[in-house]
Amino acid sequence: MRHFVPGNDKIVIDSKELQKLFDVLLRHGYTTIGPTLKDQAIILDEISSTDQLPAGWTDEQAGGTYRLNKRNDDAWFGYVITPTSWKPYLHSPAAKFWSAKRNGRGFDVEEDKKEPAKFAFIGVRACELHAIAIQDKVFYGKEFQDSAYVQKRERAFIVAVNCSVAGHNCFCTSMETGPRVTGHFDIALTEIIDGEHHYFVAETGTDIGAEILREVSITPATEEQVQQAEKVVVKTESQITKLLDTTDLKNMLARNLENRIWDTIGKRCLSCANCTMVCPTCFCTNVEDVTDLSGDHAERWRKWDSCFTVRFSYIHGGSIRNSTKSRYRQWMTHKLSSWVDQFGTFGCTGCGRCITWCPVGIDLTEEAAAIRQGEKHVAVDDEL
Amino acid sequence: MENLESVLKEHAFLSDFPDELLPVIVGCASNVRYDTEQFIFHESEEAKKVYLIRAGKVAVEIFVPGRGHVVIETLEAGDVLGWSWLVPPYYWHFDARVVEPTRAIALDGECLRKKCEENHEMGYQLLKRFFTVLSSRLQATRLQLMDVYGAKADW
Amino acid sequence: MIAEVPNVTLPRLFQISRAVKETHDTFTFELKPLDGGEFTFKPGQFNMVYQFGVGEIPVSISGDPLKKTSIIHTIRAVGGVTKAMRKLKKGDVLGIRGPYGTDWPVLRASGHDVAIVAGGIGLAPLRPVIYHVLANREKYGKVILLYGSRTPLDILFMKEIEKWRARLDTEVAVTVDRASGAWRGNVGVVTTLISKAHFDPAKTMAMVCGPEIMMRFTVQEFITRGVLKDKIYMSMERNMKCAVGFCGHCQWGSNFICKDGPVFRYDTIHDLLMQREM
Numbered sequence: 062m063r064h065f066v067p068g069n070d071k072i073v074i075d076s077k078e079l080q081k082l083f084d085v086l087l088r089h090g091y092t093t094i095g096p097t098l099k100d101q102a103i104i105l106d107e108i109s110s111t112d113q114l115p116a117g118w119t120d121e122q123a124g125g126t127y128r129l130n131k132r133n134d135d136a137w138f139g140y141v142i143t144p145t146s147w148k149p150y151l152h153s154p155a156a157k158f159w160s161a162k163r164n165g166r167g168f169d170v171e172e173d174k175k176e177p178a179k180f181a182f183i184g185v186r187a188c189e190l191h192a193i194a195i196q197d198k199v200f201y202g203k204e205f206q207d208s209a210y211v212q213k214r215e216r217a218f219i220v221a222v223n224c225s226v227a228g229h230n231c232f233c234t235s236m237e238t239g240p241r242v243t244g245h246f247d248i249a250l251t252e253i254i255d256g257e258h259h260y261f262v263a264e265t266g267t268d269i270g271a272e273i274l275r276e277v278s279i280t281p282a283t284e285e286q287v288q289q290a291e292k293v294v295v296k297t298e299s300q301i302t303k304l305l306d307t308t309d310l311k312n313m314l315a316r317n318l319e320n321r322i323w324d325t326i327g328k329r330c331l332s333c334a335n336c337t338m339v340c341p342t343c344f345c346t347n348v349e350d351v352t353d354l355s356g357d358h359a360e361r362w363r364k365w366d367s368c369f370t371v372r373f374s375y376i377h378g379g380s381i382r383n384s385t386k387s388r389y390r391q392w393m394t395h396k397l398s399s400w401v402d403q404f405g406t407f408g409c410t411g412c413g414r415c416i417t418w419c420p421v422g423i424d425l426t427e428e429a430a431a432i433r434q435g436e437k438h439v440a441v442d443d444e445l
Numbered sequence: 446m447e448n449l450e451s452v453l454k455e456h457a458f459l460s461d462f463p464d465e466l467l468p469v470i471v472g473c474a475s476n477v478r479y480d481t482e483q484f485i486f487h488e489s490e491e492a493k494k495v496y497l498i499r500a501g502k503v504a505v506e507i508f509v510p511g512r513g514h515v516v517i518e519t520l521e522a523g524d525v526l527g528w529s530w531l532v533p534p535y536y537w538h539f540d541a542r543v544v545e546p547t548r549a550i551a552l553d554g555e556c557l558r559k560k561c562e563e564n565h566e567m568g569y570q571l572l573k574r575f576f577t578v579l580s581s582r583l584q585a586t587r588l589q590l591m592d593v594y595g596a597k598a599d600w
Numbered sequence: 601m602i603a604e605v606p607n608v609t610l611p612r613l614f615q616i617s618r619a620v621k622e623t624h625d626t627f628t629f630e631l632k633p634l635d636g637g638e639f640t641f642k643p644g645q646f647n648m649v650y651q652f653g654v655g656e657i658p659v660s661i662s663g664d665p666l667k668k669t670s671i672i673h674t675i676r677a678v679g680g681v682t683k684a685m686r687k688l689k690k691g692d693v694l695g696i697r698g699p700y701g702t703d704w705p706v707l708r709a710s711g712h713d714v715a716i717v718a719g720g721i722g723l724a725p726l727r728p729v730i731y732h733v734l735a736n737r738e739k740y741g742k743v744i745l746l747y748g749s750r751t752p753l754d755i756l757f758m759k760e761i762e763k764w765r766a767r768l769d770t771e772v773a774v775t776v777d778r779a780s781g782a783w784r785g786n787v788g789v790v791t792t793l794i795s796k797a798h799f800d801p802a803k804t805m806a807m808v809c810g811p812e813i814m815m816r817f818t819v820q821e822f823i824t825r826g827v828l829k830d831k832i833y834m835s836m837e838r839n840m841k842c843a844v845g846f847c848g849h850c851q852w853g854s855n856f857i858c859k860d861g862p863v864f865r866y867d868t869i870h871d872l873l874m875q876r877e878m
Contacts, residue, residue: 158609161652167615167634167693168652172607204859205844208605318875345848348609348841352653359653361609366847373849376839377678387877395851402854506781514781518788523796544784581792584817588789589777593811594720594750 062197062214065244068265071290072274073282074250076137076259080111082183082220082248085276091181091218094150096143101129103140105147108183115140122228122413124422135259138184138252141228142412146189146341150180151217152196154365156209163357177212183220185246187239188231188410190221192341194245198404199344209363218269221246225293227300230413232426235305238410240297248274251290262290305411305426306433313433314398318390322432327386329421334367336415336423337392342400342408345373368392393425449474453550456497457523458574466567473556478548479503485526485541492529492537494551498522501547505539518585519544525578530554608844611650611695617670619690623754626721627686628662628674631694638668640699643706643728644835644863647698648843649673651688655681658840660725660862661699665732671696674724674756700843702863704729705833709805712831713741715797717818719748719790719810723756725835725862726809730764737769744771744797748790748814751776752783771798790814794821801826809835816873819866832866853878 074082086093087109095108098115108114114137121128122141132139161168185193197214200207224231224240233239242249247270250261262282265271282290337343347366352359366373369388374381382388400408409425416424450471453459459467477496479485485496485503496503498520505526506516517539520526526549529537535554561568614631621627633639641647641661650656657679663672677686688694706729714733718726733740745764749755755774765772773793775786786793790810806822808815815834822832836857841847843858850857853872855864872878 158607161695163652166691167613168695170610170613170695172610200846202845205608205846206605207844207846208607211605318878344846346841346846347849348656348847350650350653350655356653361656363609363842363847366849368848368851374839376837381838382877384877391851391878399851399854403856502786504781504787512780516779516781516783516787518792519775519786521786521796542781585789585792588791588813588817591813592750592777593814594748594754594777 062201063247063267063269065266066268067244068271070264071282071287072263072278073280073286074261074263074278076111076261078278079137079261081277082273083109083111085273086181086183086218089218089273091179093181093183094147095183096138096140098129102127102144103129105143105145105150105184111137114138119226120228122230122417124230124416124424125419126422127417134254136225136252136254138222138250139225141224141226141231142186142188142414144414144418145339146192146412146414147182147185148192148196148341148343150178150182151193151213152200152210152344153363156363158209158361158363160361161359168359177216179216179218180213181218181220183222185219185221186224186412187221187242188233188236188412189341190219190242190245191236191238191410192412193219195342195404195406195408195410196344198406218273219246219248221249223249223251223290223294224297225252227297228413228417230303230416230424231301231411232303232305232413233411234298234301235303235307235426236407236409236411240301241294246270251293253286253289253293255289260286262286303413303426305409305429307407310407310429311398311401313436314394314429317432317436318394320432320435322428322435323386323390325431326389326423326428327384329423330369330385330389331420332369332385332388333420334369335418335420337367337369338365339414339418340396341410341412341414342396343367368395389423393428396425397429449476449550452476452499453497456499456550458497458525458578462574463570466564466570469560469564469567470552470557470571473553473560475551475553476548477551478546479543480546481543483543485543485547486537487540488537490537492527492535493554495528495530495554495557496526496541496549496551498524498526499548499550501543501549502545503547504542504544506542507539514540514542518582525575528575528579530557531575609697609842611648611656611697614671614694614696616688616690616692616694619688622674622756625678626674626676626754626756628672629685629688629694630663631671631673631696632669634693639671639696640668641665641671641728642699642703643732644704644725645699645701646725646843646862647671647673647696647700648840649675649685650695650697651681651685652693652695654684656695656697657681658700658843658858660835662724662727663731665728666735674721674727676721697843700858702859702861704807704835704863705805705865706732709733709807710739711741712803712805713744713799715744715746715794715799715804715806715822715827717746717748717790717794717806717808717810719814719818720750720754721756722808722810722814722835723747726807727757727760729807734764734767734770741803742771742799743769744799745773746790746793746797747772747774748793748810749774749776751778752785773797789817791817791821794818794825802828804831806832807834808832812837812873829867829870830865833863834866834869835862836864836869837862
């Protein structure tokens with residue numbers, strides 16, 4: 062991974078000039094990915110022009126709810142967060158590792174060697190930068206590194222964009238991951254609409270980021286423009302209302318594995334696995350060996366998996382986590398407790414996607430609070 | 446008799462038994478020896494004795510038509526064989542077959558019961574030890590019932 | 601420049617040089633690398649074993665850690681992949697990734713009595729410990745092997761057990777859960793052997809492998825005898841897909857069984873063991 066060296070100078074890019082950023086990145090061989098309007102949502106897709114950005118649109122998110130609304134300006138990044146994260150680009154939903162051909166009584170294995178994709182991500186939010194950093198810890202293991210991930214990660218170029226609006230499900234302030242972009246980017250932008258003036262204040266986080274930015278603009282931002290940018294983030298921060306109390310959270314959950322709240326959640330949760338699919342840090346996969354009909358050709362694939370499926374924990378004789386309650390507990394305690402033991406950080410960035418995309422609107426911040434509250438009740442019962 | 450007392454004292458079952466009560470037990474004890482394939486007792490016979498095994502191996506088993514002898518457990522030096530002498534109407538529920546030449550101290554059930562009634566301290570000391578044996582046998586049986594190896598995975 | 605990262609999912613090819621039927625459902629393969637190289641492992645580690653076109657499974661290594669020219673795997677045919685593997689013969693080829701995972705504390709056990717308790721196929725991952733301990737016999741106090749299996753027909757490595765039993769410097773006891781009258785050995789669960797075994801609890805290193813329930817009961821017996829909780833080790837089992845910490849399947853609390861296990865020190869996992877559905 063590239064070393065993060067924040068640049069000193071803030072640069073201004075007029076909205077009319079931002080197309081240059083796409084052009085420069087394309088010229089450098091990047092596949093540019095950014096937000097665009099599709100299927101009544103603001104999603105991430107391959108785009109090459111500022112015309113494809115979701116100008117004037119925003120999203121409204123709540124428990125089990127996502128809908129688009131028209132903004133009263135033409136902001137390009139004036140939305141909260143996309144339904145899916147950048148995860149699929151670095152950690153593919155399905156990846157072929159190798160193929161094998163029968164050879165007499167044995168077989169030959171051939172590595173799937175193709176040039177790894179070189180992505181430029183445009184519009185990465187602060188929480189999503191943290192999500193990528195969290196997945197880095199998983200796949201850049203001490204002993205083993207995941208080549209499929211690392212090859213793409215090393216090549217990826219990241220253009221972060223500070224949030225100018227927060228949603229009902231955002232709780233990045235609790236997780237200390239946002240809304241302000243503070244690292245893990247090559248270039249960071251703040252979008253400002255000041256009357257007729259639509260521009261971006263840019264800063265760099267890496268040498269290559271500085272190199273690319275120089276080809277886009279070298280105009281220094283004025284003191285006033287820098288202050289405007291600062292105001293955007295401060296305003297967004299003030300919009301965030303959802304809280305997750307992280308005080309002793311890891312230990313609190315670890316000692317509450319038998320809390321009755323898990324039963325209550327277990328009855329609501331549909332085990333649909335939506336939360337794990339939209340979560341930007343969930344990394345679990347299944348390994349699949351497939352053969353063609355002739356039986357002479359076999360392939361090893363890796364596909365996203367979810368701890369919400371019963372067979373996820375299957376060992377001969379049955380599954381370890383048979384109840385929905387135990388599977389939800391596994392997911393949530395992993396995110397907010399055991400992840401800390403494993404990787405030194407929470408596995409949650411406060412992006413709120415699992416709340417938005419839960420069909421029954423389970424909100425892990427509310428559940429964590431209920432468990433904390435339940436623990437107190439148990440203590441009171443003991444005193445009686 | 447003194448010799449028998451020291452043998453009893455050495456047996457794991459009575460290892461920390463109060464010294465002053467040992468002579469009471471000695472009064473009910475006799476030294477016994479069995480050869481391979483000999484039955485110490487059979488199911489439904491009157492349970493007259495309890496055996497503190499000193500050496501050898503005894504199979505506690507039951508005859509199942511069509512399956513033959515099914516062994517429930519084997520007992521060795523340090524183990525106690527038989528508690529039906531304690532439970533009215535005092536009949537054996539299993540067969541005890543000698544697998545390896547066995548030496549044991551047999552304690553007369555009727556004699557022990559009488560002594561226990563006369564001396565409740567002795568009765569308590571004895572029952573406490575039998576309860577420990579029963580409890581560990583019950584736990585072992587429960588584990589056996591689970592048939593744990595039947596569901597062991599493949600590595 | 602972007603460094604090349606090796607693809608850790610690629611198997612190394614091994615040929616079956618010997619296939620032995622151990623019991624009605626268990627078999628052993630001796631595997632030799634097609635590349636002619638060596639293979640080293642520590643007792644307790646496992647490999648991911650791939651059969652072409654069928655699938656890949658974790659299998660503990662059951663051979664002698666001193667023999668570097670081959671791998672020994674003892675496998676019980678219980679699932680789809682293992683049942684297919686049972687049909688393989690000498691000359692067939694398997695893919696191997698490994699060795700992975702933590703090992704038994706054979707070095708820490710130096711100067712201790714070593715009490716090994718195995719249940720069923722659990723003897724396979726402990727056999728390398730027995731080889732190691734017997735090859736370095738002078739470093740250890742008493743060496744005790746207590747082995748339980750379902751019936752006399754399920755007993756693994758019978759001839760070898762007889763050899764170990766015949767040695768004057770080992771104490772070996774075998775018991776089965778059920779038997780007919782023809783069986784001359786012990787009947788009863790393996791835990792009943794612990795109270796009678798001759799070791800000094802204060803300086804004993806206990807290593808346990810078998811079904812999880814059997815291990816929990818066994819550990820209780822060791823603790824009753826006075827063996828220290830930090831000198832009891834057990835080998836855990838969960839679903840494993842990648843064996844390198846990426847797939848998430850084998851998570852058990854904060855542990856990834858594939859890299860933090862499979863061998864765990866009892867005092868570090870006591871709380872987890874008592875939690876259901878973890």
